[in-house]
Amino acid sequence: MPQLLAGRRVLVTGVLNEDSIAFAVAKNAQLMGADVILTGAGRAKRLTELTAKRLPEQAPVLEMDVTNDEQIEATVADVDARWGRLDGLVHAIAFGPSTTIGGEFVGVPFEDVSKAIHISTWSFARLGEAFRDLLRASDAASYVGLTFDASIAWPGYNWMGVCKxxxxxANRYVARDFGPDGIRVNLVSAGPLRTVAAKSVGGFDALQQHFVARAPMHWDLKDPDPTGKVVCSLLSPMMPCVTGEIVHCDSGFHAVA
Structure with missing residues (x-):
């Protein structure tokens, strides 16, 4: 494995199990030479801790709920004490109440929609703000988030599509503001994968079949590894002057009618 991230220090959010894109990012980052810290929140933190043991090197797991400012600031302080800088930050966090995904788009209570936006959208800017000073301390800092093509209305995706x-x-605005600090900010738009999050999307099975049939290149619904490697490429210093972008890792599906 090329050591694209040798000596780099990377914080990865959103690791739940080995099927997650975030796990693929953390695994490949370590294989490429990075030191990695994971974060988890609430009851899911236990899952993160168990999954961290399955990495090439067990990574520490910090408590961080992105809706809790005290936990965010405590995580920043912990990373600062350990490393004094942050070379890469990965936002792999999305959540919406069951009313926001599947069923009808209209008629969803605003309280549910606002929670989905808070966790899935606003937190991207909030984490960037919180870790900005540590990212500034790097010589080639990179902030990468995950999206699912929001240019069209997908079956069942509903308010999560709006969040994306x-x-x-938000990616474009954060990239605009962080550019003078030398911090690159990008998203990776992955094709559909059979993750825990995907199971909650109504109509997802039909979407998967259509995607596999139409993508110009082979797409494996069970393999998050290609997306993890693309994220790591953006985290590396080998992608200079690339910011504000949405890089598609979907076997070309987005490019065909």
């Missing part, structure tokens, strides 16, 4: 559209817009 907001995330894609």
């Amino acid at each position: 559209a907001g995330l894609e817009s």
Whole structure:
């Protein structure tokens, strides 16, 4: 494995199990030479701790709920004490109440929508703000988030699609503001994968079949590894002057009618 991240220090959020894109990012980052810290929140933190043991090197897991400012600041302080800088930050966090995914788009209570936007969209800017000073301390800092193509209305994706559209817009604004600090900010738009999150999306099975049939290149619904490697490429110093972008890792599906 090329040591693209040798000596780099990377914080990865959103690791739940080995099927997650975040796990593929953390695994490949370590194989490429990076030191990695994971974060988890609430009851899911236990899953993160168990999954961390399956990495090439067990990574420490810090408690960080992105809706809790005290936990965010405590994580920043912990990373600062350990490393004094941060070369890479990965936002792999999305959540919406069951009312926001599947069923009808209209008629969803605003309280549910606002929670989905808070966690899935606003937190991207909030984490960037919190870790900005540590990223500034790097000589080639990179902040990478995950999206699912928000240019069209997908079956069942509903308000999460709106959250991703907001995330894609937020990516451009954060990239604009962080550029003078030398911090690159990008998103990776992955094709559908059979993750824990995907199971909650109504109509996802039909979407998967259509995707596999139409993508110009082979797409493996069970393999998050290609997406993890693309994220690591963006985390590396080998992608200079690339910021505000949405890099598609979907075997070319987005490019065909």
